[in-house]
Amino acid sequence: MLVNTEGIVLKQRKIANNRRMITVFTKNYGKISCGTSLSEKGKGKSALAIRPFTYADYDIFKSRESYSINSAQTKKSYYSIGEDLDRFLVASKFIEYLDKILEEEQPRPKLFDMTLEFLEIITRSTRNYDTLLYAFIVKTLRVQGVMPELHCCVNCGKKLEDFGYSIGKDRKAHAFSISSGGAICEECSEREKSSGTALIYRPNFDIIDTMQYFYDNPLERFEKIGLKEDVSQDIKRILGQYIDHYLGVGVLLDDVEWR
Numbered sequence: 001m002l003v004n005t006e007g008i009v010l011k012q013r014k015i016a017n018n019r020r021m022i023t024v025f026t027k028n029y030g031k032i033s034c035g036t037s038l039s040e041k042g043k044g045k046s047a048l049a050i051r052p053f054t055y056a057d058y059d060i061f062k063s064r065e066s067y068s069i070n071s072a073q074t075k076k077s078y079y080s081i082g083e084d085l086d087r088f089l090v091a092s093k094f095i096e097y098l099d100k101i102l103e104e105e106q107p108r109p110k111l112f113d114m115t116l117e118f119l120e121i122i123t124r125s126t127r128n129y130d131t132l133l134y135a136f137i138v139k140t141l142r143v144q145g146v147m148p149e150l151h152c153c154v155n156c157g158k159k160l161e162d163f164g165y166s167i168g169k170d171r172k173a174h175a176f177s178i179s180s181g182g183a184i185c186e187e188c189s190e191r192e193k194s195s196g197t198a199l200i201y202r203p204n205f206d207i208i209d210t211m212q213y214f215y216d217n218p219l220e221r222f223e224k225i226g227l228k229e230d231v232s233q234d235i236k237r238i239l240g241q242y243i244d245h246y247l248g249v250g251v252l253l254d255d256v257e258w259r
């Protein structure tokens with residue numbers, strides 16, 4: 001059966017007989033792996049359409065067991081992502097994250113639109129790419145079914161205003177427990193620590209507030225928001241541990257520096 005769908009290339013690799021295997025996040029079929037004989041060489045619109053970071057329209061032959069791209073028309077190539085190393089590193093982390101959370105053949109239209117939005121914004125941004133990636137990841141947590149508790153203590157339900165630690169004059173922050181999955185009060189922290197399995201962070205800013213801000217605001221808001229280096233590193237570590245723990249995705253847990 002011949003089908004048509006829009007899609008975004010996540011990755012490609014060469015296989016035998018001059019063919020390539022391309023992983024495409026399609027609008028209608030979700031993530032699929034497609035074989036193709038289309039070549040990257042040449043200037044045709046189909047040449048671009050098999051490269052990562054490309055948004056294209058695909059004619060695909062779908063059989064019971066496989067997909068094969070017959071032809072493609074590039075709608076937009078985000079090739080300029082590769083012109084800046086930091087932007088490229090963050091965009092690559094983004095693609096890796098998407099590839100890990102998407103299940104084969106499960107359509108995710110809303111996430112598809114968010115993906116295009118992310119690529120648009122990171123392409124026109126000139127810095128602070130890290131902030132954009134954190135915002136995207138936090139926004140996906142609810143649909144992945146692993147949204148952390150940000151409104152009260154995850155263990156006992158105590159309200160945020162009734163606990164917290166001081167981070168300066170009249171400023172309070174709330175600890176975040178990876179193991180319990182959200183904000184945690186002092187008593188519950190102590191109990192968790194004594195059980196020996198606690199993974200609790202108390203950075204010098206309110207991580208609960210920050211995550212809520214990422215969740216509440218549209219992605220485009222983050223085009224111009226830059227985080228201080230130490231704040232960015234703390235979020236990377238906490239969010240990185242969190243998605244590793246709940247989604248088994250370790251993309252933020254490396255030592256590569258990027259902004």
Ligand SMILES: [Zn+2]
Pocket residue numbers: 153154155156157158184185186187188189
């Ligand atoms: Zn509690």
